[in-house]
Amino acid sequence: MVTDVETRARIEDRVNQGLRGQWYPVAKSVQIKSTRPYGTTLLDERIVLWRDTDGQVKCIEDYCPHRGAPLSYGEIHEGNIGCRYHGVVVDGTGTVQRVPAMPDCAMEGRKALRDFPVIEHSDAVFVYVPSVERPEPPDLPLPDELKDPAWTGFLCSSVWDVNYRYALDNLADPMHGCYLHAESFTLAFGSKQDLLDLDRKEGGFRISRRGQSGENFDWSEFVVADSGMFCFLDIPYPPAAGPGGHMRILGYVSPMGPRRCKVFFWRMREVEGFQRESWRFLYRTLLEERHWNVLEQDRVMLEGMPDTARTREMLYQHDIGVAHLRRALNAAAKAQLAAEDAAQ
Ligand code: FES
Ligand SMILES: [Fe+2]
Structure with missing residues:
Protein backbone atom coordinates (compact mmCIF):
# COMPACT_ATOMS: atom_id res chain seq x y z
CA MET A 1 0.00 0.00 0.00
CA PRO A 130 14.06 8.88 -23.26
CA SER A 131 11.11 8.11 -21.01
CA VAL A 132 8.73 5.16 -20.85
CA GLU A 133 6.06 7.27 -22.55
CA ARG A 134 8.39 8.63 -25.22
CA PRO A 135 11.23 6.20 -25.93
CA GLU A 136 11.80 7.75 -29.36
CA PRO A 137 12.85 11.38 -29.62
CA PRO A 138 10.07 13.85 -30.46
CA ASP A 139 10.79 17.17 -32.18
CA LEU A 140 13.14 19.46 -30.35
CA PRO A 141 11.17 22.47 -29.08
CA LEU A 142 13.05 25.61 -30.12
CA PRO A 143 12.33 29.30 -29.70
CA ASP A 144 11.38 31.07 -32.94
CA GLU A 145 14.32 33.45 -32.55
CA LEU A 146 16.73 30.56 -33.04
CA LYS A 147 15.05 29.69 -36.34
CA ASP A 148 14.64 33.22 -37.67
CA PRO A 149 17.67 34.73 -39.46
CA ALA A 150 16.50 38.26 -38.58
CA TRP A 151 17.72 37.52 -35.06
CA THR A 152 21.35 37.27 -34.15
CA GLY A 153 23.01 36.53 -30.87
CA PHE A 154 25.49 34.76 -28.67
CA LEU A 155 25.20 31.65 -26.57
CA CYS A 156 26.68 31.68 -23.12
CA SER A 157 26.69 28.71 -20.82
CA SER A 158 27.78 28.08 -17.28
CA VAL A 159 27.74 25.35 -14.66
CA TRP A 160 26.06 26.30 -11.40
CA ASP A 161 26.41 24.25 -8.24
CA VAL A 162 22.76 24.26 -7.37
CA ASN A 163 19.80 22.05 -8.21
CA TYR A 164 18.38 23.10 -11.59
CA ARG A 165 15.06 24.02 -10.03
CA TYR A 166 16.57 27.04 -8.32
CA ALA A 167 17.81 28.32 -11.67
CA LEU A 168 14.34 27.85 -13.18
CA ASP A 169 12.66 29.48 -10.18
CA ASN A 170 14.99 32.43 -10.63
CA LEU A 171 13.76 32.89 -14.19
CA ALA A 172 10.12 32.78 -13.08
CA ASP A 173 10.81 35.59 -10.63
CA PRO A 174 11.14 38.98 -12.34
CA MET A 175 11.09 40.92 -9.05
CA HIS A 176 14.64 39.91 -8.19
CA GLY A 177 15.91 42.01 -11.10
CA CYS A 178 15.58 45.41 -9.44
CA TYR A 179 17.11 44.14 -6.16
CA LEU A 180 19.81 41.57 -6.92
CA HIS A 181 20.89 43.35 -10.09
CA ALA A 182 20.23 46.89 -8.90
CA GLU A 183 23.81 47.95 -9.47
CA SER A 184 24.02 46.64 -13.00
CA PHE A 185 24.26 48.49 -16.28
CA THR A 186 20.92 47.37 -17.74
CA LEU A 187 18.84 46.47 -14.69
CA ALA A 188 19.16 49.52 -12.48
CA PHE A 189 15.83 51.06 -13.49
CA GLY A 190 12.21 51.04 -12.44
CA SER A 191 10.28 50.73 -9.24
CA LYS A 192 11.11 48.33 -6.45
CA GLN A 193 7.51 47.61 -5.53
CA ASP A 194 4.87 45.98 -7.63
CA LEU A 195 2.42 43.14 -8.06
CA LEU A 196 2.81 40.32 -10.53
CA ASP A 197 0.38 38.78 -12.97
CA LEU A 198 0.35 35.23 -14.19
CA ASP A 199 -1.12 34.49 -17.61
CA ARG A 200 -1.64 30.88 -18.50
CA LYS A 201 -1.11 30.28 -22.18
CA GLU A 202 -1.40 27.40 -24.54
CA GLY A 203 1.79 25.44 -23.84
CA GLY A 204 3.22 27.69 -21.16
CA PHE A 205 2.76 30.75 -19.01
CA ARG A 206 3.89 34.33 -18.67
CA ILE A 207 4.71 36.16 -15.50
CA SER A 208 4.79 39.94 -15.64
CA ARG A 209 5.00 42.97 -13.44
CA ARG A 210 1.73 44.86 -13.28
CA GLY A 211 3.17 48.33 -12.78
CA GLN A 212 5.88 48.57 -15.40
CA SER A 213 7.07 47.12 -18.62
CA GLY A 214 10.06 47.87 -20.79
CA GLU A 215 12.08 49.27 -17.90
CA ASN A 216 13.81 46.31 -16.35
CA PHE A 217 13.50 42.52 -16.29
CA ASP A 218 9.71 43.00 -16.14
CA TRP A 219 8.38 39.68 -17.42
CA SER A 220 9.38 36.22 -18.41
CA GLU A 221 7.59 33.61 -20.41
CA PHE A 222 7.96 29.85 -20.11
CA VAL A 223 7.30 27.46 -22.95
CA VAL A 224 6.45 24.11 -21.43
CA ALA A 225 6.34 21.49 -24.16
CA ASP A 226 6.03 17.75 -23.52
CA SER A 227 9.57 17.27 -24.73
CA GLY A 228 11.38 20.27 -23.29
CA MET A 229 11.11 23.57 -21.47
CA PHE A 230 12.66 26.95 -22.11
CA CYS A 231 11.93 30.53 -21.23
CA PHE A 232 12.48 33.94 -22.68
CA LEU A 233 12.58 37.48 -21.40
CA ASP A 234 13.58 40.92 -22.58
CA ILE A 235 16.24 43.16 -21.13
CA PRO A 236 15.72 46.80 -22.12
CA TYR A 237 18.91 48.47 -23.25
CA PRO A 238 19.82 51.92 -22.01
CA PRO A 239 20.73 54.41 -24.78
CA ALA A 240 24.43 53.90 -24.05
CA ALA A 241 24.12 50.35 -25.34
CA GLY A 242 23.71 51.58 -28.89
CA PRO A 243 20.90 51.40 -31.46
CA GLY A 244 18.16 48.83 -31.60
CA GLY A 245 15.51 47.46 -29.29
CA HIS A 246 15.55 45.12 -26.34
CA MET A 247 17.88 42.24 -25.92
CA ARG A 248 15.99 38.98 -25.73
CA ILE A 249 17.32 36.25 -23.54
CA LEU A 250 16.40 32.64 -24.29
CA GLY A 251 17.13 30.37 -21.36
CA TYR A 252 17.41 26.64 -20.85
CA VAL A 253 18.44 24.88 -17.66
CA SER A 254 19.73 21.30 -17.73
CA PRO A 255 19.78 19.17 -14.59
CA MET A 256 23.24 17.66 -14.14
CA GLY A 257 22.95 16.20 -10.66
CA PRO A 258 21.31 16.78 -7.27
CA ARG A 259 23.26 19.98 -6.78
CA ARG A 260 24.52 20.94 -10.19
CA CYS A 261 22.99 22.32 -13.35
CA LYS A 262 24.07 23.90 -16.58
CA VAL A 263 22.46 27.08 -17.78
CA PHE A 264 22.32 28.09 -21.43
CA PHE A 265 21.42 31.64 -22.36
CA TRP A 266 21.20 32.94 -25.88
CA ARG A 267 21.37 36.72 -25.95
CA MET A 268 19.56 37.74 -29.08
CA ARG A 269 18.66 40.90 -30.91
CA GLU A 270 16.55 41.48 -33.95
CA VAL A 271 18.92 43.74 -35.86
CA GLU A 272 19.87 43.76 -39.50
CA GLY A 273 22.32 45.51 -41.78
CA PHE A 274 25.20 47.44 -40.32
CA GLN A 275 23.47 47.71 -36.93
CA ARG A 276 23.78 43.99 -36.68
CA GLU A 277 27.53 44.09 -37.01
CA SER A 278 27.87 47.08 -34.75
CA TRP A 279 25.84 45.37 -32.05
CA ARG A 280 27.84 42.17 -32.37
CA PHE A 281 31.03 44.19 -32.07
CA LEU A 282 29.69 46.16 -29.08
CA TYR A 283 28.56 42.96 -27.44
CA ARG A 284 31.94 41.30 -27.67
CA THR A 285 33.94 44.32 -26.64
CA LEU A 286 31.75 45.85 -23.95
CA LEU A 287 28.46 44.20 -23.12
CA GLU A 288 29.42 40.59 -22.70
CA GLU A 289 31.46 41.19 -19.61
CA ARG A 290 28.65 43.19 -18.02
CA HIS A 291 26.16 40.44 -18.73
CA TRP A 292 28.48 37.90 -17.19
CA ASN A 293 28.59 40.04 -14.06
CA VAL A 294 24.80 39.94 -13.84
CA LEU A 295 24.77 36.18 -14.33
CA GLU A 296 27.38 35.81 -11.64
CA GLN A 297 25.11 37.65 -9.22
CA ASP A 298 22.43 35.05 -9.91
CA ARG A 299 24.87 32.15 -9.57
CA VAL A 300 26.35 33.34 -6.29
CA MET A 301 22.92 33.98 -4.77
CA LEU A 302 21.48 30.61 -5.81
CA GLU A 303 24.55 28.64 -4.80
CA GLY A 304 24.30 30.26 -1.39
CA MET A 305 20.79 28.90 -0.83
CA PRO A 306 20.52 25.59 1.04
CA ASP A 307 19.15 22.54 -0.81
CA THR A 308 16.31 22.49 1.69
CA ALA A 309 15.24 26.10 1.12
CA ARG A 310 11.98 24.93 -0.43
CA THR A 311 10.96 23.15 2.75
CA ARG A 312 10.88 26.29 4.87
CA GLU A 313 10.12 29.18 2.56
CA MET A 314 7.38 31.74 3.03
CA LEU A 315 6.04 32.66 -0.39
CA TYR A 316 4.19 35.87 -1.12
CA GLN A 317 2.34 37.30 -4.10
CA HIS A 318 5.52 37.70 -6.19
CA ASP A 319 6.10 33.97 -6.14
CA ILE A 320 3.09 33.08 -8.31
CA GLY A 321 5.42 32.26 -11.20
CA VAL A 322 7.57 30.02 -9.01
CA ALA A 323 4.48 28.26 -7.66
CA HIS A 324 3.02 27.77 -11.12
CA LEU A 325 6.28 26.37 -12.45
CA ARG A 326 6.38 23.88 -9.60
CA ARG A 327 2.84 22.74 -10.30
CA ALA A 328 3.74 22.18 -13.95
CA LEU A 329 6.84 20.15 -13.03
CA ASN A 330 4.94 18.13 -10.42
CA ALA A 331 2.15 17.30 -12.87
CA ALA A 332 4.64 16.16 -15.50
CA ALA A 333 6.58 14.04 -12.98
CA LYS A 334 3.38 12.48 -11.70
CA ALA A 335 2.32 11.48 -15.23
CA GLN A 336 5.79 10.11 -15.92
CA LEU A 337 5.83 7.95 -12.78
CA ALA A 338 2.31 6.67 -13.50
CA ALA A 339 3.43 5.60 -17.00
CA GLU A 340 6.45 3.81 -15.52
CA ASP A 341 4.30 2.03 -12.95
CA ALA A 342 1.83 0.97 -15.62
CA ALA A 343 4.63 -0.40 -17.79
CA GLN A 344 6.00 -2.61 -15.04
S1 FES B 1 39.20 -1.22 -21.37
FE1 FES B 1 37.94 0.09 -20.30
S2 FES B 1 37.94 -0.63 -18.29
FE2 FES B 1 39.23 -2.00 -19.39
FE1 LIG C 1 18.92 37.43 -12.36
Whole structure:
Protein backbone atom coordinates (compact mmCIF):
# COMPACT_ATOMS: atom_id res chain seq x y z
CA MET A 1 0.00 0.00 0.00
CA VAL A 2 1.59 3.27 -1.15
CA THR A 3 0.72 6.28 0.98
CA ASP A 4 0.16 9.82 -0.24
CA VAL A 5 3.34 10.84 1.56
CA GLU A 6 5.37 8.26 -0.36
CA THR A 7 3.77 9.27 -3.65
CA ARG A 8 4.55 12.92 -2.99
CA ALA A 9 8.13 12.04 -2.09
CA ARG A 10 8.55 10.08 -5.33
CA ILE A 11 7.20 12.98 -7.35
CA GLU A 12 9.48 15.39 -5.53
CA ASP A 13 12.48 13.12 -6.17
CA ARG A 14 11.68 12.87 -9.85
CA VAL A 15 11.30 16.62 -10.20
CA ASN A 16 14.57 17.18 -8.35
CA GLN A 17 16.37 14.72 -10.57
CA GLY A 18 14.89 16.20 -13.76
CA LEU A 19 12.11 15.03 -16.04
CA ARG A 20 12.79 12.32 -18.55
CA GLY A 21 11.38 12.37 -22.07
CA GLN A 22 13.00 15.77 -22.63
CA TRP A 23 15.60 17.36 -24.82
CA TYR A 24 18.31 19.13 -22.84
CA PRO A 25 21.22 21.23 -24.06
CA VAL A 26 24.41 19.70 -22.63
CA ALA A 27 27.28 21.62 -24.25
CA LYS A 28 28.21 24.37 -26.63
CA SER A 29 28.97 23.02 -30.10
CA VAL A 30 32.56 24.24 -29.92
CA GLN A 31 33.17 22.09 -26.85
CA ILE A 32 32.55 18.84 -28.74
CA LYS A 33 35.59 17.84 -30.78
CA SER A 34 36.61 15.02 -33.07
CA THR A 35 39.96 14.84 -31.31
CA ARG A 36 38.98 14.26 -27.69
CA PRO A 37 35.90 13.14 -25.76
CA TYR A 38 33.78 15.45 -23.63
CA GLY A 39 32.38 13.99 -20.42
CA THR A 40 29.48 15.54 -18.54
CA THR A 41 26.44 14.52 -16.52
CA LEU A 42 22.75 14.76 -17.29
CA LEU A 43 20.05 13.75 -14.82
CA ASP A 44 22.86 12.47 -12.61
CA GLU A 45 24.09 10.06 -15.29
CA ARG A 46 27.53 10.26 -16.80
CA ILE A 47 27.55 10.71 -20.54
CA VAL A 48 30.31 11.24 -23.07
CA LEU A 49 30.16 13.12 -26.36
CA TRP A 50 32.46 13.42 -29.35
CA ARG A 51 32.36 13.89 -33.11
CA ASP A 52 32.71 11.03 -35.55
CA THR A 53 34.65 11.24 -38.82
CA ASP A 54 31.71 13.07 -40.48
CA GLY A 55 31.60 15.64 -37.69
CA GLN A 56 28.34 14.20 -36.30
CA VAL A 57 28.02 14.40 -32.53
CA LYS A 58 27.72 11.05 -30.74
CA CYS A 59 26.56 10.55 -27.17
CA ILE A 60 26.69 7.36 -25.11
CA GLU A 61 27.00 6.39 -21.46
CA ASP A 62 30.37 7.40 -20.06
CA TYR A 63 31.16 3.89 -18.95
CA CYS A 64 33.53 1.35 -20.41
CA PRO A 65 31.77 -2.00 -20.93
CA HIS A 66 34.95 -3.84 -19.87
CA ARG A 67 35.25 -2.75 -16.26
CA GLY A 68 33.59 0.61 -16.01
CA ALA A 69 36.33 3.16 -16.57
CA PRO A 70 35.07 6.56 -17.79
CA LEU A 71 35.29 6.56 -21.58
CA SER A 72 35.65 10.34 -21.40
CA TYR A 73 39.23 9.77 -20.14
CA GLY A 74 39.97 7.98 -23.40
CA GLU A 75 40.84 8.89 -26.96
CA ILE A 76 39.07 9.09 -30.30
CA HIS A 77 40.15 6.53 -32.90
CA GLU A 78 38.68 6.93 -36.39
CA GLY A 79 35.41 8.31 -35.08
CA ASN A 80 35.06 5.81 -32.22
CA ILE A 81 36.06 6.14 -28.60
CA GLY A 82 38.86 4.10 -27.07
CA CYS A 83 39.07 3.43 -23.35
CA ARG A 84 42.22 4.68 -21.69
CA TYR A 85 42.39 1.74 -19.28
CA HIS A 86 42.81 -1.31 -21.56
CA GLY A 87 42.01 0.07 -24.99
CA VAL A 88 38.51 -1.28 -25.69
CA VAL A 89 36.98 0.68 -28.60
CA VAL A 90 33.26 1.55 -28.61
CA ASP A 91 31.33 3.26 -31.41
CA GLY A 92 28.64 5.95 -31.31
CA THR A 93 25.85 3.38 -30.89
CA GLY A 94 27.51 1.94 -27.78
CA THR A 95 28.66 -1.20 -29.60
CA VAL A 96 32.10 -2.66 -28.88
CA GLN A 97 34.16 -2.43 -32.05
CA ARG A 98 37.50 -3.79 -30.91
CA VAL A 99 39.23 -5.34 -27.94
CA PRO A 100 42.84 -4.76 -28.96
CA ALA A 101 44.35 -6.59 -26.00
CA MET A 102 42.55 -9.89 -26.69
CA PRO A 103 42.21 -11.60 -30.10
CA ASP A 104 38.65 -12.74 -31.05
CA CYS A 105 37.20 -11.44 -27.81
CA ALA A 106 33.47 -12.22 -27.42
CA MET A 107 32.79 -8.60 -26.45
CA GLU A 108 33.33 -7.47 -30.04
CA GLY A 109 30.09 -6.67 -31.85
CA ARG A 110 28.06 -6.48 -28.65
CA LYS A 111 25.88 -3.43 -28.04
CA ALA A 112 26.89 -2.81 -24.47
CA LEU A 113 25.91 0.80 -23.79
CA ARG A 114 22.93 3.08 -24.26
CA ASP A 115 23.27 5.77 -26.88
CA PHE A 116 21.35 9.04 -26.81
CA PRO A 117 19.82 10.98 -29.71
CA VAL A 118 21.61 14.26 -30.39
CA ILE A 119 20.65 17.43 -32.25
CA GLU A 120 23.01 20.30 -32.82
CA HIS A 121 21.33 23.67 -33.22
CA SER A 122 22.30 27.33 -32.80
CA ASP A 123 25.76 26.53 -31.40
CA ALA A 124 24.44 24.06 -28.81
CA VAL A 125 24.28 20.29 -28.53
CA PHE A 126 20.94 18.92 -27.30
CA VAL A 127 20.58 15.37 -25.97
CA TYR A 128 17.32 13.48 -25.62
CA VAL A 129 16.70 11.49 -22.43
CA PRO A 130 14.06 8.88 -23.26
CA SER A 131 11.11 8.11 -21.01
CA VAL A 132 8.73 5.16 -20.85
CA GLU A 133 6.06 7.27 -22.55
CA ARG A 134 8.39 8.63 -25.22
CA PRO A 135 11.23 6.20 -25.93
CA GLU A 136 11.80 7.75 -29.36
CA PRO A 137 12.85 11.38 -29.62
CA PRO A 138 10.07 13.85 -30.46
CA ASP A 139 10.79 17.17 -32.18
CA LEU A 140 13.14 19.46 -30.35
CA PRO A 141 11.17 22.47 -29.08
CA LEU A 142 13.05 25.61 -30.12
CA PRO A 143 12.33 29.30 -29.70
CA ASP A 144 11.38 31.07 -32.94
CA GLU A 145 14.32 33.45 -32.55
CA LEU A 146 16.73 30.56 -33.04
CA LYS A 147 15.05 29.69 -36.34
CA ASP A 148 14.64 33.22 -37.67
CA PRO A 149 17.67 34.73 -39.46
CA ALA A 150 16.50 38.26 -38.58
CA TRP A 151 17.72 37.52 -35.06
CA THR A 152 21.35 37.27 -34.15
CA GLY A 153 23.01 36.53 -30.87
CA PHE A 154 25.49 34.76 -28.67
CA LEU A 155 25.20 31.65 -26.57
CA CYS A 156 26.68 31.68 -23.12
CA SER A 157 26.69 28.71 -20.82
CA SER A 158 27.78 28.08 -17.28
CA VAL A 159 27.74 25.35 -14.66
CA TRP A 160 26.06 26.30 -11.40
CA ASP A 161 26.41 24.25 -8.24
CA VAL A 162 22.76 24.26 -7.37
CA ASN A 163 19.80 22.05 -8.21
CA TYR A 164 18.38 23.10 -11.59
CA ARG A 165 15.06 24.02 -10.03
CA TYR A 166 16.57 27.04 -8.32
CA ALA A 167 17.81 28.32 -11.67
CA LEU A 168 14.34 27.85 -13.18
CA ASP A 169 12.66 29.48 -10.18
CA ASN A 170 14.99 32.43 -10.63
CA LEU A 171 13.76 32.89 -14.19
CA ALA A 172 10.12 32.78 -13.08
CA ASP A 173 10.81 35.59 -10.63
CA PRO A 174 11.14 38.98 -12.34
CA MET A 175 11.09 40.92 -9.05
CA HIS A 176 14.64 39.91 -8.19
CA GLY A 177 15.91 42.01 -11.10
CA CYS A 178 15.58 45.41 -9.44
CA TYR A 179 17.11 44.14 -6.16
CA LEU A 180 19.81 41.57 -6.92
CA HIS A 181 20.89 43.35 -10.09
CA ALA A 182 20.23 46.89 -8.90
CA GLU A 183 23.81 47.95 -9.47
CA SER A 184 24.02 46.64 -13.00
CA PHE A 185 24.26 48.49 -16.28
CA THR A 186 20.92 47.37 -17.74
CA LEU A 187 18.84 46.47 -14.69
CA ALA A 188 19.16 49.52 -12.48
CA PHE A 189 15.83 51.06 -13.49
CA GLY A 190 12.21 51.04 -12.44
CA SER A 191 10.28 50.73 -9.24
CA LYS A 192 11.11 48.33 -6.45
CA GLN A 193 7.51 47.61 -5.53
CA ASP A 194 4.87 45.98 -7.63
CA LEU A 195 2.42 43.14 -8.06
CA LEU A 196 2.81 40.32 -10.53
CA ASP A 197 0.38 38.78 -12.97
CA LEU A 198 0.35 35.23 -14.19
CA ASP A 199 -1.12 34.49 -17.61
CA ARG A 200 -1.64 30.88 -18.50
CA LYS A 201 -1.11 30.28 -22.18
CA GLU A 202 -1.40 27.40 -24.54
CA GLY A 203 1.79 25.44 -23.84
CA GLY A 204 3.22 27.69 -21.16
CA PHE A 205 2.76 30.75 -19.01
CA ARG A 206 3.89 34.33 -18.67
CA ILE A 207 4.71 36.16 -15.50
CA SER A 208 4.79 39.94 -15.64
CA ARG A 209 5.00 42.97 -13.44
CA ARG A 210 1.73 44.86 -13.28
CA GLY A 211 3.17 48.33 -12.78
CA GLN A 212 5.88 48.57 -15.40
CA SER A 213 7.07 47.12 -18.62
CA GLY A 214 10.06 47.87 -20.79
CA GLU A 215 12.08 49.27 -17.90
CA ASN A 216 13.81 46.31 -16.35
CA PHE A 217 13.50 42.52 -16.29
CA ASP A 218 9.71 43.00 -16.14
CA TRP A 219 8.38 39.68 -17.42
CA SER A 220 9.38 36.22 -18.41
CA GLU A 221 7.59 33.61 -20.41
CA PHE A 222 7.96 29.85 -20.11
CA VAL A 223 7.30 27.46 -22.95
CA VAL A 224 6.45 24.11 -21.43
CA ALA A 225 6.34 21.49 -24.16
CA ASP A 226 6.03 17.75 -23.52
CA SER A 227 9.57 17.27 -24.73
CA GLY A 228 11.38 20.27 -23.29
CA MET A 229 11.11 23.57 -21.47
CA PHE A 230 12.66 26.95 -22.11
CA CYS A 231 11.93 30.53 -21.23
CA PHE A 232 12.48 33.94 -22.68
CA LEU A 233 12.58 37.48 -21.40
CA ASP A 234 13.58 40.92 -22.58
CA ILE A 235 16.24 43.16 -21.13
CA PRO A 236 15.72 46.80 -22.12
CA TYR A 237 18.91 48.47 -23.25
CA PRO A 238 19.82 51.92 -22.01
CA PRO A 239 20.73 54.41 -24.78
CA ALA A 240 24.43 53.90 -24.05
CA ALA A 241 24.12 50.35 -25.34
CA GLY A 242 23.71 51.58 -28.89
CA PRO A 243 20.90 51.40 -31.46
CA GLY A 244 18.16 48.83 -31.60
CA GLY A 245 15.51 47.46 -29.29
CA HIS A 246 15.55 45.12 -26.34
CA MET A 247 17.88 42.24 -25.92
CA ARG A 248 15.99 38.98 -25.73
CA ILE A 249 17.32 36.25 -23.54
CA LEU A 250 16.40 32.64 -24.29
CA GLY A 251 17.13 30.37 -21.36
CA TYR A 252 17.41 26.64 -20.85
CA VAL A 253 18.44 24.88 -17.66
CA SER A 254 19.73 21.30 -17.73
CA PRO A 255 19.78 19.17 -14.59
CA MET A 256 23.24 17.66 -14.14
CA GLY A 257 22.95 16.20 -10.66
CA PRO A 258 21.31 16.78 -7.27
CA ARG A 259 23.26 19.98 -6.78
CA ARG A 260 24.52 20.94 -10.19
CA CYS A 261 22.99 22.32 -13.35
CA LYS A 262 24.07 23.90 -16.58
CA VAL A 263 22.46 27.08 -17.78
CA PHE A 264 22.32 28.09 -21.43
CA PHE A 265 21.42 31.64 -22.36
CA TRP A 266 21.20 32.94 -25.88
CA ARG A 267 21.37 36.72 -25.95
CA MET A 268 19.56 37.74 -29.08
CA ARG A 269 18.66 40.90 -30.91
CA GLU A 270 16.55 41.48 -33.95
CA VAL A 271 18.92 43.74 -35.86
CA GLU A 272 19.87 43.76 -39.50
CA GLY A 273 22.32 45.51 -41.78
CA PHE A 274 25.20 47.44 -40.32
CA GLN A 275 23.47 47.71 -36.93
CA ARG A 276 23.78 43.99 -36.68
CA GLU A 277 27.53 44.09 -37.01
CA SER A 278 27.87 47.08 -34.75
CA TRP A 279 25.84 45.37 -32.05
CA ARG A 280 27.84 42.17 -32.37
CA PHE A 281 31.03 44.19 -32.07
CA LEU A 282 29.69 46.16 -29.08
CA TYR A 283 28.56 42.96 -27.44
CA ARG A 284 31.94 41.30 -27.67
CA THR A 285 33.94 44.32 -26.64
CA LEU A 286 31.75 45.85 -23.95
CA LEU A 287 28.46 44.20 -23.12
CA GLU A 288 29.42 40.59 -22.70
CA GLU A 289 31.46 41.19 -19.61
CA ARG A 290 28.65 43.19 -18.02
CA HIS A 291 26.16 40.44 -18.73
CA TRP A 292 28.48 37.90 -17.19
CA ASN A 293 28.59 40.04 -14.06
CA VAL A 294 24.80 39.94 -13.84
CA LEU A 295 24.77 36.18 -14.33
CA GLU A 296 27.38 35.81 -11.64
CA GLN A 297 25.11 37.65 -9.22
CA ASP A 298 22.43 35.05 -9.91
CA ARG A 299 24.87 32.15 -9.57
CA VAL A 300 26.35 33.34 -6.29
CA MET A 301 22.92 33.98 -4.77
CA LEU A 302 21.48 30.61 -5.81
CA GLU A 303 24.55 28.64 -4.80
CA GLY A 304 24.30 30.26 -1.39
CA MET A 305 20.79 28.90 -0.83
CA PRO A 306 20.52 25.59 1.04
CA ASP A 307 19.15 22.54 -0.81
CA THR A 308 16.31 22.49 1.69
CA ALA A 309 15.24 26.10 1.12
CA ARG A 310 11.98 24.93 -0.43
CA THR A 311 10.96 23.15 2.75
CA ARG A 312 10.88 26.29 4.87
CA GLU A 313 10.12 29.18 2.56
CA MET A 314 7.38 31.74 3.03
CA LEU A 315 6.04 32.66 -0.39
CA TYR A 316 4.19 35.87 -1.12
CA GLN A 317 2.34 37.30 -4.10
CA HIS A 318 5.52 37.70 -6.19
CA ASP A 319 6.10 33.97 -6.14
CA ILE A 320 3.09 33.08 -8.31
CA GLY A 321 5.42 32.26 -11.20
CA VAL A 322 7.57 30.02 -9.01
CA ALA A 323 4.48 28.26 -7.66
CA HIS A 324 3.02 27.77 -11.12
CA LEU A 325 6.28 26.37 -12.45
CA ARG A 326 6.38 23.88 -9.60
CA ARG A 327 2.84 22.74 -10.30
CA ALA A 328 3.74 22.18 -13.95
CA LEU A 329 6.84 20.15 -13.03
CA ASN A 330 4.94 18.13 -10.42
CA ALA A 331 2.15 17.30 -12.87
CA ALA A 332 4.64 16.16 -15.50
CA ALA A 333 6.58 14.04 -12.98
CA LYS A 334 3.38 12.48 -11.70
CA ALA A 335 2.32 11.48 -15.23
CA GLN A 336 5.79 10.11 -15.92
CA LEU A 337 5.83 7.95 -12.78
CA ALA A 338 2.31 6.67 -13.50
CA ALA A 339 3.43 5.60 -17.00
CA GLU A 340 6.45 3.81 -15.52
CA ASP A 341 4.30 2.03 -12.95
CA ALA A 342 1.83 0.97 -15.62
CA ALA A 343 4.63 -0.40 -17.79
CA GLN A 344 6.00 -2.61 -15.04
S1 FES B 1 37.94 -0.63 -18.29
FE1 FES B 1 37.94 0.09 -20.30
S2 FES B 1 39.20 -1.22 -21.37
FE2 FES B 1 39.23 -2.00 -19.39
FE1 LIG C 1 18.92 37.43 -12.36
